[in-house]
Amino acid sequence: MREIEKLLEHIITRVSINLRKPYFDVAPYVRNLVPVDSHALYYAFYALTPNHPLYFSFKHSSLAGTYFLGKCEVDHSILYKSDIRGDELKAKGSTLEFDGIKVTLYDDEIIRIKDSMLVKTLVHANSHNPESLEIFRIINTVALHYSNIHGTTMEGCLLMPFATVDLSMCHDCVFGEFSYVQAGDLSHEKIEKGRIWVRAEGAFEFNYRFPDGVVDKYISLTPGSKPKGELIDFCESRKExxxxxxxxxxxxxxxxxxxxxxxxxxxxxxxxxxxGNNVLVSQRAYIESSSLGDGANAQESCYIVNSTYDGMNVTAHGGKVINAHLGRKVFTGFNSFVRGKADAKITVGKECIIMPHTIIDAVEPITIPERNLVWGYITKQADLEANSLSLDEVAKIKGQFRLGNMSFDGLGSAFVKAFQNRIEHILEVNGAYCDCDDTKGHAQETQAISYNILQPYPEGALKGLCPTVTISPLVP
Amino acid sequence: MREIEKLLEHIITRVSINLRKPYFDVAPYVRNLVPVDSHALYYAFYALTPNHPLYFSFKHSSLAGTYFLGKCEVDHSILYKSDIRGDELKAKGSTLEFDGIKVTLYDDEIIRIKDSMLVKTLVHANSHNPESLEIFRIINTVALHYSNIHGTTMEGCLLMPFATVDLSMCHDCVFGEFSYVQAGDLSHEKIEKGRIWVRAEGAFEFNYRFPDGVVDKYISLTPGSKPKGELIDFCESRKExxxxxxxxxxxxxxxxxxxxxxxxxxxxxxxxxxxGNNVLVSQRAYIESSSLGDGANAQESCYIVNSTYDGMNVTAHGGKVINAHLGRKVFTGFNSFVRGKADAKITVGKECIIMPHTIIDAVEPITIPERNLVWGYITKQADLEANSLSLDEVAKIKGQFRLGNMSFDGLGSAFVKAFQNRIEHILEVNGAYCDCDDTKGHAQETQAISYNILQPYPEGALKGLCPTVTISPLVP
Known part of the structure; x- marks a missing residue:
């Protein structure tokens, strides 16, 4: 048995110990998922800039095809074609306030990935866990294809393909295929596939479930197989x-x-x-025959094909926009699939918010009026009835509200405000508003960048694993 | 002042302290030699194989364009487009005998480069220093373009361009342009440019000096300038x-x-x-329109152009062979320049030994009979008279002997034997005789290889320097 196979079994054991409740047998999903030899084929690359604190430590791990930026420690883990972005880690001495309690970081925050397996996963660290400020941790966790771990610390979790966990803290949870969760502190939960759940304790809660069969059409994973479905086909066909x-x-x-x-x-x-100016296109983004207006950004694993962005558009991690025209400040959430066709274009009016994990798979031309919230599953113009609402209408909601498969409870105005603030924050940190030194964001801060390329043992018992590597700053 | 400029001044100071006697002002030769920005342009690459013990540690250094294999530590040094080959480092527990004293290594041998600057230098570690078995050290040393540090530990030395120091131990020495020294324990010596000196204490001594003006035509370095001459032109014109x-x-x-x-x-x-079979072509070798017969090898920085090798040919580090036909087992020594022309081909009979740093720059066809020792400066057939001798004649020499600019003292038979043994050793370790698992050499041992690519800080005060990196084996 090669060392990397032993490592996989080790990770399975660790995750299984956590996933006793809810009981979930992770082993059949991950064994044989990535051919052993593939781990030896690809290199890891870590970015080096003068603007991001630097510390890397890799131990007993496989890092094939994975990108790193910022302070990071990896131990006994398998990272396969993943993105570990630590450009929003907090600095030593920063003071934060949580529920009125002020707390100061005694050290730079560092990403620590331990006893975990991430496959084509995006990790973006703007941690919302006030209980572990110096360590952004992903422990005893398996995250599968195109899942997003975003501002979320994880312990003992399983993310099925295309699941996104956003701005949360999670302990012993299972996230089904294409589920999206932004729900704070979660423990021992099993999130059904295709559930979209946004909750701000005491303010609002948004829930959506895809109609039966829809998620399976786009993404499904059965034990012992590779993930299947139209989302996978879409990505795989552009792999070359x-x-x-x-x-x-x-x-x-x-x-x-x-x-x-x-x-x-x-x-x-x-x-x-x-x-355009102030545009940010991240690594592993895919742009084809498209125009990105000033301040637009295309985040990791997003695809923008035959489309026009008027400007200030956010396409979050894994968002896909094909044959579409997006007005100014249209936001496309995580893993959303906005697929027009040559004869069925999608036009989205300015300032629309396309919720994370929305599927708009047009069979006819679709036009979405400006300033709308859009969610769910849409293939025709008429589907907008039950899958969108103007932001003004959303803002008026107080208490319970239902529309199609969506239910809402709480203050609509708080929900809209939260979303808009976040979009502004994203534009700002990505450098969309940059006009001088004071407003620099990722687009400007990552310009002077070099990439260090780390290859695994090419043969022998350790094939596919990396040697032990430590990289730390040069201190003159 | 950027940190890399400070580092250069630091190295100059260290080397200057050593080079008080013979006094040599190294500063004007190295200041401004490599443009500061060039150090940020190239990446270092370290090779990873299952067959070579692994340990790298880089601290406060610039490594632009440099290749590493084997255990290596670099501290406060500038390595520019150099090759650090540790594939013949001795293993922990090896027992060696020197002058009847048996000694055992308590640790794997490691290359340690400290407070030194190497420019386009080859370091190949098969140390012949019995006084420092675990550490192959290069300290307080400057080695310039296309110099070779071969099996030689160094402290406080300056190697001018195309100098080779072979199988020696050197302390506070200066080696002039295109000088070749294989002379054991050297201390406070200044070797004139173009001197070829091979000495085996108590057995033989070979000396040759190039005629006036010849070395300058091929290689010269004046303070404040880059090196000039036909050897430099030859290499530079193929850089692209x-x-x-x-x-x-x-x-x-x-x-x-x-x-x-x-x-x-x-x-x-x-x-x-x-x-052909069992051929070894090392990194940074240059082969154009040539045929390498079975067992031939082309070492680092060698050039083989429009030539045919019949087999078992060694082209040592920096050897250049153009428009030539080399019979079986012809040996071309370090930095030798064997340049035929389309209408002035060079034919070398089997088993000839072309001494290190020989220049054969043909203006007419030249044919060298088999089993000859060749040295010095040859442009016409008639020059062979004073610059070659059959191996049988060499073997007959006892005592003093002179021919042209060459002088010999001692036992010719020991000299021939030493050379032949060494050629056999090189062929063997390079894998030229490989037919099964037992006789594997570098050609076979380096087949499963991956390269890790290390880039420097791209901008800022540390531009051109590398972060602190440690790479050590994964121990399951």
């Missing part, structure tokens, strides 16, 4: 375009980039594309 | 061919390679080339 990029030490960009914008050399940019 | 190779993470080979042979993906192979 990344190969030349990952074969270069410093890939060349196929597009003109204004000085204030940043297009990662590890993004695919093909066809005739335009990139 | 390496660019696509260093731009790829895993460069593709442009030649068919038999299973028993190894061609480094970081070698240039262009035109129509043939590679």
């Amino acid at each position: 375009d990344f190969i030349p990029i990952y074969s270069s030490v410093i890939p060349e960009l196929g597009v003109e980039v204004p000085e204030s914008a940043f297009v990662s050399p590890y993004a695919v940019v093909k066809g005739n594309c335009k990139v | 061919d390496f660019i696509p190779i260093y731009s790829s993470v895993i460069p593709e080979l442009g030649v068919e390679v038999p299973e028993s042979a190894f061609v480094s993906p970081y070698a240039v192979v262009k035109g129509n080339c043939k590679v």
Whole structure:
């Protein structure tokens, strides 16, 4: 048995101990999921900039195809084609306030991944766990294809493919395929596949469930198999375009980039594309024949194809926008699938919020009026009736409200406000509003970047695992 | 002042302290030699194989374009486009005998480079220093373009461009341009440019000096300038061919390679080339329109152009062979320049030994009979008279002997035997005789190799320096 197979069994054991309640047998989902040899094929790359505190430590782990930025420790883990983004880790000495209690960090925050397996997972660290300020931890956790661990610490969790856990703290939970959860402190919960759940304690709660059969059509995973469905097909069919990029030490960009914008050399940019000022295109984003207006951003694992963005558009991690025209400040949430066709274009009016994990898979042209909240499953114009509401109407809701498969409880105004604040925050930290030194964001801070490339043992018992590596700052 | 400039001044100070006697002002040779920004342009790469013990530690150093294999520590040093090859480091527990004294290594041998600057230098560690078995050290040393530090520990030395120090121990010495020294224990010596000096205490001594003006034509360095001359022109004019190779993470080979042979993906192979069984082509070798017969090897920084090797040919580090036909087992020594022309080909009979640092720059066809020792400066057939001797004649020498600029003292038979043994040793360790598991050499041991790529800080005060990195084996 190779060491990497032993490591996988070790991780299965650790996660299984946590997932006794709710009982979930994780083993059949992860055994044989990634062919053992694949772990030896790809390199890890860690980004080095003068603007992000630096510390890496990898021990007894496989890191194939994984990207790192910021302070990070990985131990006894398998990270496969994942993104570990620590560009929003908190700095030593920062003071935060939680429920009126002020607390100061005694050290720089660090991402610690231990006894875990992440497959094509995005980890973005702006932790919302006040109980562990210095350590952003992912422990005893399995996260599968295209899942997002976003501002969420994890212990003993399983994320099925395309699940997103956002701004939470989770302990011993299972998140079903394509579920989206932003619900604070979660313990021993099992989230059904395709559930969209946004909760702010004491303010509001949003719930949506996809109609029967819909999620399976787009993504499903049965034990012993690879994940299947139209979302997987969509991503897999574009996989080849990344190969030349990952074969270069410093890939060349196929597009003109204004000085204030940043297009990662590890993004695919093909066809005739335009990139405006203050645009951010992250690594592993895929842009084809599209125009990104000023301040737009395309985050990790998002796809923008044959589309036009008027500007200040956020496409969150894993968002997909095809044959669409998005007005100014349209927000496309995590893993949303907005797929128009050449003869069935999608037009989205300005300032619309497309909720995370929304599927708009057009069979006819669809036009969404400006300033609407959009969720759920939409294939025709008429579906908007039960899957959207103007932001003004949402803001008027007080108490319980139902529309189609969506239910809401609480203050609509707080919900809208929370979303809008967050979008503004994202635009700001990504550098969309940059006009001078004071308002720099990720688009500007990551311009001076170099990538260090770490390859695993190529043969032998340790094949696919990395040697023990520590990288720390040069202190003159 | 950037940190890398401070580091250069620090190294100058350290080397200057050593070089008080013979007094040599190293500063004007190294200041401004490499543009500061160049250190940020290139990446270091360290090779990872299952067959070579692994340990790397880099501290406060610049490593641009440098290759590493084996256990290595670098501290407060500037390594620029150099090769640090630790594939012949001794293992813990090995027992060696020196002058009848048996000594056992208590630890794996490690290369330690400290307070030194190496520019386009080859370091190959098969140390012949019995006084420091666990540490192969290069300390307070400056080595310039295309110099070779071969099996030689160094403290307080300066190697001018194309100097080679071979199988020695050196303390506070200066080696002039294109000098070659293999002379055991050296202290406070100044070796004139173009001196070829081979000495085995109590057995023989070989000396050669190039005629006036010859070395300057091929290589010269004046303070404040870059090195000049035909050797530099030759290398520089082929520099571009390496660019696509260093731009790829895993460069593709442009030649068919038999299973028993190894061609480094970081070698240039262009035109129509043939590679025989058990051939070894190292990184930074350059092969163009040439045929390498079975068991031939092309070591670091060697160039083989429009030439045919019949087999079992050694081309040592920095050897250059152009428009030539080399019979079986012809040995081409370090930095030798064997340049035929399309209408002035060079034919070398089997088992000839072309001494290190020999220049054969043909203006007419030249044919060297088999089993000859060749040295010095040759441009015409007639020059062979004073610059070669059959091995049988050499073996007959006892006592003093002179021919042209060459002088010999001692036992010719011991000299020939020593050379032949060494060639056999090189062929053996390079895997030229491989036929089964027992006789594997570098060609076979380095086949399963991955390269880790380390980039420096891209901007800011630390630009061009690397973060602190430690890589150690994964211990299951």
